[in-house]
Amino acid sequence: MGSIRRTGSPAPGMFIRYVLFAVLATLANLLTQEASIRFAPGAPLSFSILMGTAAGFILKYVLDKKWVFEDAYAGHRRELHKIGLYGAFSVLTTLVFWGFEIAFWTIWQTDLAKYTGAVLGLAVGYTAKFLLDRSFVFKERQA
Known part of the structure; x- marks a missing residue:
């Protein structure tokens, strides 16, 4: 299936x-x-x-x-493909996190701003990564 x-x-x-x-x-x-x-x-x-x-x-x-995601093993080739996508999405969402952190620091130049940007960036990044992983890496199996 x-x-x-x-x-x-x-x-x-x-x-x-x-x-x-x-x-x-x-x-x-x-x-x-x-x-x-x-x-x-x-x-x-x-x-x-x-x-x-x-x-x-x-x-x-x-x-x-x-x-x-309760994802079943799908063979070596498919697993390597999943790991590659998972890694690529990790890099992409890390860039989002860093972007928020750096932007907040650049605008306000305080530690509070830097860490606020980091927390917001992590929240946005992890939410986006969850949606990407759910849609493209770990696809739901048909019943």
């Missing part, structure tokens, strides 16, 4: 799980960065950032696939 795109509103629990898993992935990212710094103190900063990003990305993808 083929797949169809979800067109209705998501169940509230689905989006709540998505946000909760975003928090868990962020914690995994930060903890992995800290562990990388402690276990490889001579490594460049980029090493800890890369390790943290990889840990957060992998955890978020697996949690979203299984517990948010």
Whole structure:
């Protein structure tokens, strides 16, 4: 059977799980960065950032696939395609987040403005990513 795109509103629990898993992935990212710094103190900063990003990305993808979108395994090729799309949407929505943060800092030049922009950017970015993932990465299976 083929797949169809979800067109209705998501169940509230689905989006709540998505946000909760975003928090868990962020914690995994930060903890992995800290562990990388402690276990490889001579490594460049980029090493800890890369390790943290990889840990957060992998955890978020697996949690979203299984517990948010209930997406079945579709073979190696299809899974690689999904991971590629998921990653591309992650980059796109990160640019949205950074855009808000930088714009708020540029306009008001205060820490409060910077963090307000960051929070708004994250909210917009995660909402957009959820909708993109739901529509293009993890498509609903037909009954």
